[in-house]
Amino acid sequence: MSGSSVSGTEEIRAVQYLRAAAAILVVFIHTGVYAEQIYWPTPRAGRRMAALLLCALGVVAIAFAERGLAAEPKRAPPRLVHEEDFSRAGGLDQNFWSYEISFIRNREAQYYRPENVFVANGALALEGRAEGVLNARYDGASKDWTRSTLTSEYTSGSIFSRFSMRYGAVEVIARAPKGAGTWPAIWMLGGDDGPPYREIDIVEAVGKHPNIVFTSAHAGPTLDELTNWSAETNVPTLSSQWHVYRLDWSAETVAVSIDGRQVLAVAPRGPDDPLRMPMRIRINLALGGSWGGQIDRSALPARFEFRSIRVYSNEM
Missing domain, CATH: 2.60.120.200 (Jelly Rolls)
Incomplete structure (x- = not known):
């Protein structure tokens, strides 16, 4: 038995988060500015932060896909x-x-x-x-x-x-x-x-x-x-x-x-x-x-x- 459907407000907020994360990722890739080129305490920390960003983006996408980002709106009781x-x-x-x-x-x-x-x-x-x-x-x-x-x-x-x-x-x-x-x-x-x-x-x-x-x-x-x-x-x-x-x-x-x-x-x-x-x-x-x-x-x-x-x- 799955959980309740995602509300319209939650869907909009989720889309906004996904777009923001995707935009940051595009900037990294399009400009050639990789994590190592930004000032981090260590290069390893930069790579770790980039990996975390990718993971976060994936987790958010999967979570809302499973819950049904295109789920039907909540209905009144029958x-x-x-x-x-x-x-x-x-x-x-x-x-x-x-x-x-x-x-x-x-x-x-x-x-x-x-x-x-x-x-x-x-x-x-x-x-x-x-x-x-x-x-x-x-x-x-x-x-x-x-x-x-x-x-x-x-x-x-x-x-x-x-x-x-x-x-x-x-x-x-x-x-x-x-x-x-x-x-x-x-x-x-x-x-x-x-x-x-x-x-x-x-x-x-x-x-x-x-x-x-x-x-x-x-x-x-x-x-x-x-x-x-x-x-x-x-x-x-x-x-x-x-x-x-x-x-x-x-x-x-x-x-x-x-x-x-x-x-x-x-x-x-x-x-x-x-x-x-x-x-x-x-x-x-x-x-x-x-x-x-x-x-x-x-x-x-x-x-x-x-x-x-x-x-x-x-x-x-």
Whole structure:
């Protein structure tokens, strides 16, 4: 976790110091006046002073480069921009969320439908079901599996925010489903505007590891050139009790906590770091696929449930 960003005043002062030191050095070099030619107690002292000047210049430059001389200005604390408490009357906020429909990613078995997302018993539910469905986007000539697959034996739900955000916090109170083959996730994904790739997985769980929450971040020029950070947290009551999952995101830190305990912290480096770029919130319940594995049909229907969702931001 890195320190706080450099303020505008500090940046100006640092630049002034660097320019002054550089100017002195230029005078030494341009005029041919070396340390030995200036009156020092000894020639060695002159050489030492010149070396110290060079070292000081380098140290100042490195220090401010590491702290981000071009760092973004300090921001006001994020404000609450969206809140849904599902214990109250009403359904999903259609102005904030949109639905994923069809087959989407990871060779997952489920077909996403809006009908599998609903509010019941004071909670938002994304429900995975064992039921047949036709692919409305079917194209037998397509080489894309999401279009060339005619039917599915499973359906489920997936939503994403209509708006991208950069910095702030996302906090949810959720209860994961149980059963082999379930793969619930709460995550952030960028790339609507193209590369670079960026993803923050606040929560991922797979039914074959029933008590583990996987948290990670991925960033890089493309999906095939990623730097990855990850953590695994043992949560024995993952599917039986409600837990608080929170992302705190700033220019300096990407931090994820579970029930108030930080489990992952990543420090973005530089203004062009992908983890400093906008992303959308995504919540889904996948079934099977590249990581979900074999599906236990007897465990379905299974629900990924939410008591509340809160989003804080100062850039949205």
